[in-house]
Amino acid sequence: xxxxxxxxxxxxxxxxxxxxxxxxxxxVHLQEDHQPFFxxxxxxxxxxxxxxxxxxxxxxRAAAQLLAMGVDPERSAIFVQSxxxxxxxxxxxxxxxxGFGEARRMTQxxxxxxKGGEGAASVGLFTYPILQAADILLxxxxxxxxxxDQRQHLELTRDLAQRFNHRYKKTFRLPEPYILKSTAKIxxxxxxxAKMSKSASSPGGIIxxxxxxxxxxxxxxxxxxxxxxxxxxxxxxKPGISNLLTIHAALTxxxxxxxxxxxxxxxxxxxxxxxxxxxxxxxxxxRDRTLxxxxxxxxxxxxxxxxxxxxxxVAEATLRDVFARVGFVAPA
Ligand code: TYM
Numbered sequence: 001x002x003x004x005x006x007x008x009x010x011x012x013x014x015x016x017x018x019x020x021x022x023x024x025x026x027x028v029h030l031q032e033d034h035q036p037f038f039x040x041x042x043x044x045x046x047x048x049x050x051x052x053x054x055x056x057x058x059x060x061r062a063a064a065q066l067l068a069m070g071v072d073p074e075r076s077a078i079f080v081q082s083x084x085x086x087x088x089x090x091x092x093x094x095x096x097x098x099g100f101g102e103a104r105r106m107t108q109x110x111x112x113x114x115k116g117g118e119g120a121a122s123v124g125l126f127t128y129p130i131l132q133a134a135d136i137l138l139x140x141x142x143x144x145x146x147x148x149d150q151r152q153h154l155e156l157t158r159d160l161a162q163r164f165n166h167r168y169k170k171t172f173r174l175p176e177p178y179i180l181k182s183t184a185k186i187x188x189x190x191x192x193x194a195k196m197s198k199s200a201s202s203p204g205g206i207i208x209x210x211x212x213x214x215x216x217x218x219x220x221x222x223x224x225x226x227x228x229x230x231x232x233x234x235x236x237x238k239p240g241i242s243n244l245l246t247i248h249a250a251l252t253x254x255x256x257x258x259x260x261x262x263x264x265x266x267x268x269x270x271x272x273x274x275x276x277x278x279x280x281x282x283x284x285x286x287r288d289r290t291l292x293x294x295x296x297x298x299x300x301x302x303x304x305x306x307x308x309x310x311x312x313x314v315a316e317a318t319l320r321d322v323f324a325r326v327g328f329v330a331p332a
Contacts, residue, residue, distance in 0.1 A: 002142035003142055004036045004144065005036070005037040005139045006023060006037075006145050008062060010042055012208070014061070014065070017207040021246075022180075024066070031076055037076070037077045038077070039079045039080065040062045040066075040081060041135070043131060045058075047125040047128050048122070061290070064293040065290050069286065077307045078304065084315050088131070089134075090138055090322060093322055093323075094133050097167070098127075098156075102156070106129045109125060109128065109129075113126075130156070133157040137161055138315040139315065140172060140314075142176060143175065143177075144157075145178040151179060169325050187239060188205035189204060209286055209290075213287065217280050220279055231263035232260055233257075233260060244272065244275055245260075
């Protein structure tokens with residue numbers, strides 16, 4: 001069975017629709033016929049300041065949400081990044097293979113450091129994509145299901161894998177990004193040319209999976225739509241309604257073309273009202289299940305402990321190969 005690996009940062013109280021449609025749904029589907037490793041990227045979260053108590057809470061909330069979404073601990077190793085020392089250890093080796101200029105070209109650092117200025121950003125934020133490469137390569141996955149915003153990090157990961165394999169000995173598999181074109185970039189409901197994002201979106205622009213469903217319904221109904229009134233998919237001219245069509249199609253499994261026909265001559269209002277109802281139907285059971293799971297911390301911890309054991313064994317074995325090939329002396 002081909003392996004898949006992916007991660008998500010515990011940097012908000014709730015996952016949002018971009019996470020869900022862009023990546024997490026694919027995690028659930030891929031479980032069927034792959035061997036999955038899914039983790040909570042708490043080490044990536046501390047590249048920007050975090051409150052320790054909140055971080056710990058969000059980590060467990062993330063685990064509960066993954067389970068509520070259908071990530072199945074019987075089939076997937078679900079684990080917390082910081083529990084596996086090999087991530088940081090391989091991260092170091094890969095840092096030593098990465099050019100400064102190469103790291104500098106990563107656009108996420110440019111975006112994220114733009115606000116406070118480069119001088120205020122942490123070195124961890126700068127080397128973030130290299131740690132991500134280590135996360136991935138340790139497990140030798142075939143596919144990495146992510147949204148479009150991670151594509152550049154996947155390219156760096158492949159470059160570093162190739163460089164290591166070439167310089168030392170073939171050690172890493174070159175992973176393929178698994179990015180679904182239709183949902184690769186879910187946009188902000190209030191600013192539909194920008195990505196829906198936990199750090200950048202305004203409250204009205206983002207649908208949080210754990211929000212009160214009535215609030216989410218309202219956000220859909222008041223999403224920015226475009227001039228005109230025709231429900232038609234055209235991301236250039238009509239980014240607002242196109243984003244909503246993408247969300248509708250993804251949630252119902254209908255094609256965008258079928259939806260265009262269904263809403264021909266009916267206007268935005270009807271369409272948004274129907275979509276709001278669909279969103280409520282999706283988030284309500286999800287939220288109930290997550291809250292239920294959060295009441296059972298012993299179960300959550302047991303899932304993460306099992307995931308840790310499974311993942312650590314694989315990661316340690318890869319790291320041993322890497323250290324030997326680099327020329328590190330192993331303990332007797
Ligand atoms: P993160 O935590 O920002 O997001 C988790 C996943 O959600 C996807 N995503 C989106 N997809 C479509 N439209 C959007 N608006 C949207 N917003 C977020 C992201 O692409 C991602 O797949 N660096 C990663 C975490 C990470 C990781 C890894 C991922 C660390 N190590 C190794 C894969 C493999 C991140 O910050 O994702």
